[in-house]
Each structure stands twice: as structure tokens, then as C-alpha cells.
Amino acid sequence: MGNIFSNDKAGCDMALSNGATIVLLSTLILSGSDLAQTEWEQELVTWLAEHDQTIYGLGVVGFDLDEIAWNPADFEQEKAFLLALTDLALRRHRWEVLDYDPPFALCYLTDFRKLVECYTAEMVEGPKAWDWFQPPETLSKCPLHQVFVHANGCLLCHD
Numbered sequence: 001m002g003n004i005f006s007n008d009k010a011g012c013d014m015a016l017s018n019g020a021t022i023v024l025l026s027t028l029i030l031s032g033s034d035l036a037q038t039e040w041e042q043e044l045v046t047w048l049a050e051h052d053q054t055i056y057g058l059g060v061v062g063f064d065l066d067e068i069a070w071n072p073a074d075f076e077q078e079k080a081f082l083l084a085l086t087d088l089a090l091r092r093h094r095w096e097v098l099d100y101d102p103p104f105a106l107c108y109l110t111d112f113r114k115l116v117e118c119y120t121a122e123m124v125e126g127p128k129a130w131d132w133f134q135p136p137e138t139l140s141k142c143p144l145h146q147v148f149v150h151a152n153g154c155l156l157c158h159d
């Protein structure tokens with residue numbers, strides 16, 4: 001069992017084991033939490049953090065890039081932010097926070113970046129709301145890990 005991360009409209013996807021999924025999401029939110037400035041950027045990182053298998057179960061937290069609440073008017077900026085946080089993660093940003101050495105994280109992040117690169121403006125179907133498992137009451141960070149928390153807590157505390 002594992003999780004599929006996809007860009008169906010471009011016909012590409014990546015399958016990760018449950019353990020690899022935690023590594024991908026943890027490295028993305030460590031960098032994204034430091035980079036996020038706008039409300040949308042903070043929501044994106046919170047939404048990524050919400051794909052928390054400890055709360056929602058193993059093998060049910062994969063997503064398609066189409067599920068992101070892209071705004072057609074701001075799409076290029078929003079995509080640039082997702083690429084920038086992935087690039088920062090690829091530079092091992094704050095990996096010392098993790099209590100393990102993620103040897104294959106660079107491969108997962110490189111594959112994830114390719115999915116994002118292939119997602120283009122024509123694929124965005126109008127403004128839409130975030131599809132939360134459970135909407136967060138506020139956008140706030142874990143005091144221990146300084147990453148955005150979801151409605152049911154911190155992905156890194158749960159790991």
C-alpha cells in the first residue's frame with residue numbers, strides 16, 4: 001500500500017510507499033512553512049500538511065495537482081511558489097529537524113518537481129475552494145517544529 005501523487009491532465013504520476021510519503025510531505029512543509037508569505041501560500045502549506053496518515057490513515061493521502069485551489073489570475077505566481085518550496089527542500093532546508101536521515105528524499109522531491117513543472121495554466125479550471133479533510137480554524141505553526149499545522153495537529157509531531 002502507498003500513495004499516488006499525480007498530474008493526471010499531463011498523464012504523469014508517482015507512487016510512494018507510506019514511509020516515503022511522510023518524507024516527501026515533511027520536507028515540503030519544512031521549506032514551505034519558511035517561504036510562505038501570502039494567505040494562499042500559507043493555505044497551500046497547511047493543505048500539504050493535512051495529508052497526514054497518522055490522522056487520516058495509511059495510503060489515503062495521495063493527491064492530484066488538480067486538487068490544489070489554483071487561482072487562474074495568480075496561477076503563474078502560485079506555481080512558482082510551489083516550485084520554489086520544492087527547490088528549497090531539494091537543498092535540504094531544515095532537514096536537521098527530522099529525527100531520521102531521509103536518504104531517498106532527493107529522488108521523491110525531484111519526481112514531485114517534474115509533476116509540478118508539467119502542470120500548466122490551461123489545466124486550471126477556474127477558482128475553487130480548498131478541498132480540506134477538515135478546514136483549519138486558523139493558519140498557525142507548531143511551536144516545536146515551526147511548520148504549519150492542520151486542523152488535527154502537526155505532521156512532524158505525529159511522525
Ligand SMILES: [Zn+2]
Nearest residue numbers: 142145154157
Ligand atoms: Zn510539530
